[in-house]
Amino acid sequence: MKLLDELIARFNVKNDRQLAKALGISTPVVSRIRNNKSAVSADIIIRIHEVYGMPIAEIKSLCVETTSEPA
Numbered sequence: 001m002k003l004l005d006e007l008i009a010r011f012n013v014k015n016d017r018q019l020a021k022a023l024g025i026s027t028p029v030v031s032r033i034r035n036n037k038s039a040v041s042a043d044i045i046i047r048i049h050e051v052y053g054m055p056i057a058e059i060k061s062l063c064v065e066t067t068s069e070p071a
Helices: 002-010 016-023 027-034 042-052 056-063
Strands: none
Touching: 002 016, 002 027, 002 042, 002 056, 016 027, 016 042, 042 056
């Protein structure tokens, strides 16, 4: 997922496990988000904002996955 990749790259987080720890959520939650099995909840958006200082509007824009359908 674009959001998770951006957080890992921008804040020098090693992996999903370290990201989960920083956000105070479980690694399986991060895995479900990464694999599009679960949406990023409002609580997680707020946690990202609190922990990393990212604007909420930017977090929300990174949550949108773009898919291109063949014509």
